[in-house]
Amino acid sequence: MDDVAEHKFKHRREDDCSAIECYMEEYGVTAQEAYDVFNKHVESAWKDVNQEFMKPTEMPTEVLNRSLNLARVMDVLYREGDGYTYVGKAAKGGITSLLIEPIAL
Secondary structure (H helix, E strand, O other), X not given: OHHHHHHHXXXXXXXXXXXXXXXXXXXXXXXXXXXXXXXXXXXXXXXXXXXXXXXXXXXXXXXXXXXXXXXXHHHHHHOOOOOOOOOOHHHHHHHHHHHHXXXXX
């Protein structure tokens, strides 16, 4: 997700190589076609994570939740661009909603 976001918004330095550029060169596809392939991989990975999370395991749920929450944060930060490097309204709004102005239960 990071490479897609950075490539779309051209936040990479000139001397950096991205997975998107490598994929485009190797398979002779456009940037949009590469984005589509990578987004399908992300979607497939989420399905795998969700399926595996539902299976019984000896691993404590608290440990699994930490990994899942890290993946969720990455999804939120990179879904609409590089929200980690260039924090925008979406990231700030999410943090505000979650930590500063939570919904009372």
